[in-house]
Amino acid sequence: MSSDAPALIESTTIDPASGGGSLPPPGPSLNDDLRRRLRRTEWRGHLRAYLLIAPLLIFVLVSFVLPLSTLVYKSFHDPVVPTGLPLTYKALREWGGPRDEVPTEPVYAALANDMKAAKRDGRAAEIASRLNIEASGLRTTFMRAVRRIDSVESGPWKPYFAGVDPAWESPTTWATVRNLADTNHGLFFLSALDLRKSSQGDVVRQPAEQRIYVEVFIRTIGISALVALLCMAFGFAIAYLLAHAGDRTANLLMILVLLPFWTSLLVRTTAWIVLLQKEGVINSMLLGIGAISQPLPMMYNKFGVAVAMTHILLPFAILPMYSVMRQIPPSFVRAARSLGASPTTAFLRVYLPQCAPGVAAGVLLVFIIALGYYITPALVGGAGDQMISYFIADNLTRALNWGLASAMGVLVLAAVLLLYWAYDKLVGVTNMRLG
Amino acid sequence: MNHPMVQFRSVQKTYDGESLVVKDLNLDIARGEFLTLLGPSGSGKTTSLMMLAGFETATSGDILLDGRPITHIPPEKRDIGMVFQNYALFPHMTVAENVAFPLSVRGIRGAASSEKVARVLGMVGLNDYGSRRPAQLSGGQQQRVAVARALVFEPKLVLMDEPLSALDKQLREQLQYEIKRLHHELGLTIVYVTHDQSEALAMSDRIAVFYQGRVQQLADPVTLYERPANSFVAQFIGENNAIHGRVESIDGHRCRVRVDESLTVPARLVAPLAVSQPARLSIRPERVVVTPPDGSVDVSVPAQVLDVTYLGRYVRMRLSACGSEEFIVTLPNDGREFSPSCTAVQIGWRADDCLALDVL
Numbered sequence A: 001m002s003s004d005a006p007a008l009i010e011s012t013t014i015d016p017a018s019g020g021g022s023l024p025p026p027g028p029s030l031n032d033d034l035r036r037r038l039r040r041t042e043w044r045g046h047l048r049a050y051l052l053i054a055p056l057l058i059f060v061l062v063s064f065v066l067p068l069s070t071l072v073y074k075s076f077h078d079p080v081v082p083t084g085l086p087l088t089y090k091a092l093r094e095w096g097g098p099r100d101e102v103p104t105e106p107v108y109a110a111l112a113n114d115m116k117a118a119k120r121d122g123r124a125a126e127i128a129s130r131l132n133i134e135a136s137g138l139r140t141t142f143m144r145a146v147r148r149i150d151s152v153e154s155g156p157w158k159p160y161f162a163g164v165d166p167a168w169e170s171p172t173t174w175a176t177v178r179n180l181a182d183t184n185h186g187l188f189f190l191s192a193l194d195l196r197k198s199s200q201g202d203v204v205r206q207p208a209e210q211r212i213y214v215e216v217f218i219r220t221i222g223i224s225a226l227v228a229l230l231c232m233a234f235g236f237a238i239a240y241l242l243a244h245a246g247d248r249t250a251n252l253l254m255i256l257v258l259l260p261f262w263t264s265l266l267v268r269t270t271a272w273i274v275l276l277q278k279e280g281v282i283n284s285m286l287l288g289i290g291a292i293s294q295p296l297p298m299m300y301n302k303f304g305v306a307v308a309m310t311h312i313l314l315p316f317a318i319l320p321m322y323s324v325m326r327q328i329p330p331s332f333v334r335a336a337r338s339l340g341a342s343p344t345t346a347f348l349r350v351y352l353p354q355c356a357p358g359v360a361a362g363v364l365l366v367f368i369i370a371l372g373y374y375i376t377p378a379l380v381g382g383a384g385d386q387m388i389s390y391f392i393a394d395n396l397t398r399a400l401n402w403g404l405a406s407a408m409g410v411l412v413l414a415a416v417l418l419l420y421w422a423y424d425k426l427v428g429v430t431n432m433r434l435g
Numbered sequence B: 001m002n003h004p005m006v007q008f009r010s011v012q013k014t015y016d017g018e019s020l021v022v023k024d025l026n027l028d029i030a031r032g033e034f035l036t037l038l039g040p041s042g043s044g045k046t047t048s049l050m051m052l053a054g055f056e057t058a059t060s061g062d063i064l065l066d067g068r069p070i071t072h073i074p075p076e077k078r079d080i081g082m083v084f085q086n087y088a089l090f091p092h093m094t095v096a097e098n099v100a101f102p103l104s105v106r107g108i109r110g111a112a113s114s115e116k117v118a119r120v121l122g123m124v125g126l127n128d129y130g131s132r133r134p135a136q137l138s139g140g141q142q143q144r145v146a147v148a149r150a151l152v153f154e155p156k157l158v159l160m161d162e163p164l165s166a167l168d169k170q171l172r173e174q175l176q177y178e179i180k181r182l183h184h185e186l187g188l189t190i191v192y193v194t195h196d197q198s199e200a201l202a203m204s205d206r207i208a209v210f211y212q213g214r215v216q217q218l219a220d221p222v223t224l225y226e227r228p229a230n231s232f233v234a235q236f237i238g239e240n241n242a243i244h245g246r247v248e249s250i251d252g253h254r255c256r257v258r259v260d261e262s263l264t265v266p267a268r269l270v271a272p273l274a275v276s277q278p279a280r281l282s283i284r285p286e287r288v289v290v291t292p293p294d295g296s297v298d299v300s301v302p303a304q305v306l307d308v309t310y311l312g313r314y315v316r317m318r319l320s321a322c323g324s325e326e327f328i329v330t331l332p333n334d335g336r337e338f339s340p341s342c343t344a345v346q347i348g349w350r351a352d353d354c355l356a357l358d359v360l
Ligand SMILES: Nc1ncnc2c1ncn2[C@@H]1O[C@H](COP(=O)(O)OP(=O)(O)OP(=O)(O)O)[C@@H](O)[C@H]1O
Pocket: B015, B016, B021, B039, B040, B041, B042, B043, B044, B045, B046, B047, B048, B195
């Protein structure tokens, strides 16, 4: 009877989308009127719901969507140079010479005018910094020309520029300037992937000694995958124990699992430093009982990073697995056994497949959080174990290359979304249970 | 082959070491029998079944299957098919995979397996549903799959723990019939648990009535209904009117019970009662006659109709009689007028329909 109920409702409710459901319309006027009334009541309900969650919606918009869109925007939008040197780019377009040639006098004249304007507006330093990101040294080249530009009234300008810095006579300098002609471009993504635009305007790899980010991306994914796998293995065992222990034991275990959530990340990381360092607790103990004669290097390497991150992220793996395991009634395994399956077979063929959504959710969650991990690798890892967040922070705070930092952020975001998409295709996001 | 299929011998079970959930279970189940464990919630039915299936161990006593003790045989080696209350169909497998599961763990695969699966699915009328997931089936269909899965490996014994309790009445009756049919056709031995007495009466060869960890009576449905062994069984199976009194005289299987100063009632002595002990008389509502013709009854007493409920097939009257305000009479609706409320009537019954039982 209960399975009939929804069908009944379906056939008597008039569905605005399908034009009256499966019932023949009893008459256009009545039907329209009903539909209008339904829409009005529905709309009223929706409005009330939206008003209720409005504060939350605004908060999410301001604190999450806005920064995220700014990040994406900054990764390709870069107007400083093209808006700072508009006449120069106009002249360059009119001249249209090949990239391995130095431009003609009108371009230099336009540049001089742009520089005078920029100096007046106080934007010269900003333009110089942006140019310097593309080719180090360009800041000096640019600022030298700016500094004395007011002392010269009129052209010819080419000798003036050649006089302040010979770089102005090099085609490479001009190629760099021409690469920045567009306000929206993919240069940041190129450098995030260890690529660049050559003076010929082609995409080429960075010189070997300047390639860092691809390796960092690979390392980030590697460490995250390792941590996710470790969390899956340990988390599964702990979740199983939790789900199948008696109530009292389970409660106690649960508190132990949740305890890390109540202490700061920094405290937990420092605790691992205390344990793992050269004169740390573990090394002293092992030395004390004579198991080793030299302290083991357990910190400032991948081992330390993996151990600390696994410990810190473990609850994120345990909780989804636990919640799924709790919902598997014991009768499933019992049914399997009564049907002739050995305990192992029952576990592998009946229990484990039903844990899959929880395991997948846990692993995915840990992997995604690990991708963006910053503090723990920064404190416990060595120079060669830093992950992508470290370099994002480095570009934000030290190199002041926000465009590159944004591009790297967007790449990480894209990787996460891709993963989420793949998960949805494989397991189905609605099957994911997080707790 | 002369020993029973299953024997419970003085089986006791406690979960907490304090109270016995099963107190002293002695039960023989014959080959080919449909035996039902019937009892109120918490009476130990599931526990007994789980001990037989191997998921619980008896605290003391023996359980014998085919004459051999099975205490140390794990569930998967007992060759017992089981249907669970929530069906326990594996949600990640299709219907066919579910049914093929017991075969595949026995190493039967390929054509041999699919042939058996098709046959057993045909038996429960689900030929076309093999590729569906359990979640895409209705409750009744899931139940059939669970039955098919428990039968496909031809176990010597099938256990069913309240397999129909989640279904509505109509579907339940239909499936009762189907399970009964499979029992006949395949010559199965079935141990069935339910707390629905009409289900038990309709299906079983024998019924064991459980109460407080003990079997109160083990008998076929007719005996159970007509000759309940004690007050609990009389009350639990079907409706009955209780009249309290004291045994006045005993003559073999007959006795007389004094209800008050003016009335003594002849009854059939069921419980081992002695003269002057308190007794509880039990009369089924459908055995009471209103305004009985002369000589058709052994007892006739005056009564007052309190209210009348019309139930279609029959009419249910509540009377005040023999000191009780809750004296129930049901009359078949044979088209005749029935006495309206607030009228005084005469009611009667035959001595054979009145049982003298122990007082609870
Ligand atoms: N695993 C267990 N641990 C402790 N006590 C239990 C356990 N299983 C059952 N019991 C107790 O044993 C008693 C009998 O339970 P059982 O499940 O056998 O009852 P039942 O007759 O099947 O009842 P129902 O009709 O409600 O299913 C109950 O009081 C119950 O609380």
